[in-house]
Amino acid sequence: MEPKRVAVFSSKPYDKHFLDQANDGQGMQLEYFENRLRKSTMRLAEGYDAVSCFVNDIVDRTVLEHLVSNGIRMIALRCAGFNNVDLEAAKALGVQVARVPGYSPESVAEHTVAMILSLNRRLTKAYNRVKEHNFDLDGLLGFNLQKSTVGIIGTGKIGLATMRALSGFGCRLLCHDPYPSDEAAKLGEYCDLDKIYRESDVISLHCPLTDESYHLINEASIAKMKQGVMLINTSRGALVNAQHALDGMKQGKIGYLGLDVYELEGDIFFRDLSGKVLHDDVFALLLSYPNVLVTGHQGYFTREALTEIGQTTIDNLAAHFEGRVTGNEL
Numbered sequence: 001m002e003p004k005r006v007a008v009f010s011s012k013p014y015d016k017h018f019l020d021q022a023n024d025g026q027g028m029q030l031e032y033f034e035n036r037l038r039k040s041t042m043r044l045a046e047g048y049d050a051v052s053c054f055v056n057d058i059v060d061r062t063v064l065e066h067l068v069s070n071g072i073r074m075i076a077l078r079c080a081g082f083n084n085v086d087l088e089a090a091k092a093l094g095v096q097v098a099r100v101p102g103y104s105p106e107s108v109a110e111h112t113v114a115m116i117l118s119l120n121r122r123l124t125k126a127y128n129r130v131k132e133h134n135f136d137l138d139g140l141l142g143f144n145l146q147k148s149t150v151g152i153i154g155t156g157k158i159g160l161a162t163m164r165a166l167s168g169f170g171c172r173l174l175c176h177d178p179y180p181s182d183e184a185a186k187l188g189e190y191c192d193l194d195k196i197y198r199e200s201d202v203i204s205l206h207c208p209l210t211d212e213s214y215h216l217i218n219e220a221s222i223a224k225m226k227q228g229v230m231l232i233n234t235s236r237g238a239l240v241n242a243q244h245a246l247d248g249m250k251q252g253k254i255g256y257l258g259l260d261v262y263e264l265e266g267d268i269f270f271r272d273l274s275g276k277v278l279h280d281d282v283f284a285l286l287l288s289y290p291n292v293l294v295t296g297h298q299g300y301f302t303r304e305a306l307t308e309i310g311q312t313t314i315d316n317l318a319a320h321f322e323g324r325v326t327g328n329e330l
């Protein structure tokens with residue numbers, strides 16, 4: 001039998017490394033494209049049996065219809081989130097979409113904690129100072145995480161892993177989720193969003209992007225927060241209205257902002273834009289603030305997570321071709 005051919009979009013050398021490793025012995029033919037899958041690139045998928053996508057590919061109805069007209073009925077996402085796929089259209093067109101639901105939630109949780117600590121103890125500033133032999137501490141004052149209140153919005157796999165890590169620091173944990181979990185309830189107190197906004201020194205977002213959670217953090221919610229609050233988003237960019245967050249920073253309401261995701265990251269992240277002018281003024285302004293720490297969707301980027309993503313993606317593809325169900329189908 002001919003090997004199944006898979007077009008892997010938005011791929012980087014590290015994706016190739018971990019996917020090829022997982023494909024060893026499976027015998028699928030993987031072809032790697034750096035391009036993001038979207039209307040302008042969808043023709044690249046012609047001649048393949050399946051595609052694999054990542055967070056910033058835009059799999060809308062037009063793209064799906066093109067895939068189906070070329071005999072492709074499988075999209076293997078290499079991520080947990082799926083807000084970039086028109087699932088309704090996929091279902092109507094008979095396209096199977098599978099994701100990697102639970103790869104190493106600790107990878108994102110630990111990155112979240114790293115952002116909290118870096119912002120709090122001003123590590124990037126300290127690093128730059130010491131490099132220039134400036135050992136002055138003025139301006140580097142932090143606060144103890146112990147006994148500080150951290151609000152976790154979304155207590156799924158990553159939110160819970162973050163709560164476990166933060167409970168080790170002795171934080172008081174508040175949390176909110178429409179579907180509370182017993183495990184999270186043992187570590188923190190479930191409450192409404194208003195209480196989280198009112199009482200938290202640090203607020204960290206771990207819910208998916210949905211119609212309901214879109215711009216959850218906006219002018220009105222920011223107004224309810226403590227003066228000088230630290231806001232961390234390692235979930236999805238559009239949970240935060242970036243312009244409102246910027247206004248909140250200017251007013252001093254938000255004292256620290258940690259972003260691993262950004263609403264308009266699709267045109268910016270996962271590429272080297274050194275020396276290029278950024279055309280997104282809000283993003284450029286945010287980057288210029290000393291109390292803003294931005295990383296480029298790096299939360300998942302650990303050896304363990306990439307191994308898991310590679311293995312699950314390959315298994316999702318193999319299952320589709322073999323008519324097997326994995327439970328990762330959406």
Ligand code: NAI
Nearest residue numbers: 081154155156157158177179206207208213234235299300
């Ligand atoms: P999960 O599905 O295990 O948990 C999400 C939780 O959010 C669920 O308990 C759900 O009930 C809750 N939720 C849904 N709507 C909510 C709302 N409006 N308010 C509060 N809670 C709500 O997902 P997991 O694995 O914990 O991932 C969370 C998010 O992290 C993903 O949706 C994804 O967007 C993001 N992510 C970011 C990565 C990164 O590299 N920065 C990597 C992987 C995921």
